[in-house]
Amino acid sequence: MIKSISIFILACIFEVGGGYLIWIWMKQNQSIWIGLFGAICIVIYGLIATLQTDSFGRVYAAYGGIFIIFSLLWACFIDGFKPDKYDIIGSIVILSGVSIMMYSPRQ
Template sequence: MNIIRSFVLFILAGLCEIGGGYLIWQWLKADKPAWYGLTGGIILILYGVVATWQTASFGRVYAAYGGIFIILSVLWAWKIDGFKPDKYDIIGALIALLGACIIVYAPRK
């Protein structure tokens, strides 16, 4: 159950970071209203809070989060931004996800 909880927290943190960053991007690059940027900033703060709910150490969580972030970024770009990932995007994201899982979930003594 701890692995499922941890993975859900990684996904929630990733959605907060990508969603918050996306809103700020829209505000600054696509001339959206300032409330987009403010909302994005608040969501980015939530990302920092959600990441602390992990039970592993800071370094391990943030190292592994990078792999989760890569796959979530590709999925976000595909579903929200209209980006069509090619096979190399998918292979690279899966390799990053595998590396993240090894960092966090490998049995240690």
């Protein structure tokens, strides 16, 4: 479980970070090098995701939930975004669902 969570976090850094770099390149007229580095980060994210040992469908569904939470955290710490109570409640619900999907005992 610790390995799986570590892979999720590493993948989040590259996916959300890469997307953010592309965002600021396009929205804030930054250097094309920022956008290219963002694209490279997204490719690295795709490679990191394959390190998960569960099935593709379950892993990518869970990534969706993890990325929502990580994106909100990124926005808080990088952009100064202030989540409201609905963001926090939604994140708790999402994290609960991801935990059930990924870490419930199965036959």
